[in-house]
Amino acid sequence: MEADPVFTRFVERRARLLDRLDTTRVQFDAWIDTHKALSANVADLAQLEGLLAERRNTLDDLLKLDDSLLDHLVVLLGKSKPQD
Numbered sequence: 001m002e003a004d005p006v007f008t009r010f011v012e013r014r015a016r017l018l019d020r021l022d023t024t025r026v027q028f029d030a031w032i033d034t035h036k037a038l039s040a041n042v043a044d045l046a047q048l049e050g051l052l053a054e055r056r057n058t059l060d061d062l063l064k065l066d067d068s069l070l071d072h073l074v075v076l077l078g079k080s081k082p083q084d
Helices: 005-034 042-080
Strands: none
Touching: 005 042
16 A cells, blocks of 8 residues: 555654754753843843744644644545445
8 A cells, every 4th residue: 555645744744843843842941941040131032032933833833734634634534435
């Protein structure tokens, strides 16, 4: 049986997005550790804002990717059902 190329692309893109999310999480955790004892300045807040935006965008991309896979699977299911 041939692999579904849409599913294959989903798995690959999901892995990239999860890697990006992990990277952002590590950077965010490092920012928090650094600023536990130090006050944040404007540049620090700008960095935090960027990290939060990156996380928010990545999570949004993951949700869209999940929705697109679900849509694709519903279409495939509809095509596999015998027509009455």
